[in-house]
Amino acid sequence: MAHTESKKAAKVRKPNVFVRIGMFIRQMFQELSKVVAPSGKELLGWSVAVFIFVVLLMVFITALDYGLGQLMVTLFG
Template structure:
């Protein structure tokens, strides 16, 4: 399997290398036994797994398309405007229901 830089499908991550994700089988069709793995497939130590985890995080963050300052300002304005509109709507409903309950129950 050919991997790209920053791919998370590594033997250390536990993801299968096969495209279909099926377990490896022998010529007789039996699944491979639970023999101790060696080489690249051997279980890594705690610090090696933590290091791999952080390397994968950094690789994924490099793939993110970050917004420009102008886009971020526009997105923030849209969100704040939407929140203010929803707050006004809920406040109006609250005021209306409170007046209705005072009218009904006196």
């Protein structure tokens, strides 16, 4: 019996759903207050980097598609 009683005492009861939602929202705003917006120069730099990466990815996928298409035409006529 003592073993089951210690098990119950060790089990922590969770707060109700509304308290948990309130804690989540509070923590969310605390984390958002730590966010620092990038400067204009940083934003422009990252935008250019993303644009170049997307263009390179498009070129790679297009070349792969064209090459595999030509391979299929060569193999299967």
